[in-house]
Amino acid sequence: MGRNVAALSACAALAFTFASWASAASKQVPLERALQRLTGQTFSVACLSKAEFGQARWAGITELDSPPRIFLAPQTCDALLRRAGTDAFDRAFAVKTLTHEAGHALLITACEYKAESYAMTNWQRLYRMLAHASPTPAQIAYVDATHNQLPPQYLSPGQFC
Ligand SMILES: [Zn+2]
Numbered sequence: 001m002g003r004n005v006a007a008l009s010a011c012a013a014l015a016f017t018f019a020s021w022a023s024a025a026s027k028q029v030p031l032e033r034a035l036q037r038l039t040g041q042t043f044s045v046a047c048l049s050k051a052e053f054g055q056a057r058w059a060g061i062t063e064l065d066s067p068p069r070i071f072l073a074p075q076t077c078d079a080l081l082r083r084a085g086t087d088a089f090d091r092a093f094a095v096k097t098l099t100h101e102a103g104h105a106l107l108i109t110a111c112e113y114k115a116e117s118y119a120m121t122n123w124q125r126l127y128r129m130l131a132h133a134s135p136t137p138a139q140i141a142y143v144d145a146t147h148n149q150l151p152p153q154y155l156s157p158g159q160f161c
């Protein structure tokens with residue numbers, strides 16, 4: 001499709017230091033409301049600044065605490081918030097990422113397969129809530145392509161499943 005498929009994967013953290021982020025990360029109320037409509041539960045969603053994110057390689061991460069907290073990478077937030085330099089493909093991938101993290105939070109699991117399965121089933125619904133329009137066939141094909149290139153633990157049950 002003439003476009004590099006994003007290699008970034010989403011992940012859940014069990015033992016990670018989030019304390020330094022909790023105060024500085026920027027809370028995203030509209031995203032929290034959309035997730036509440038999607039899941040029926042309340043999760044905190046925050047965007048990390050480029051300084052906080054540093055050289056990390058993930059797109060989103062979920063702290064499986066009580067209640068779970070979702071942190072998003074700067075490029076994920078840029079796409080979700082339709083900032084300059086992002087496009088419709090970035091947006092679709094970012095919505096799938098957020099849905100994946102919601103899967104971790106909703107199912108309270110570190111299993112990548114379960115979170116990714118939840119994401120692939122539900123991301124188009126969340127996209128419609130956020131964009132007030134359905135994803136295009138090209139966006140759906142792009143998300144499918146990124147999904148198919150994920151590491152094995154996302155595609156079949158592995159550790160923590
Ligand atoms: Zn994950």
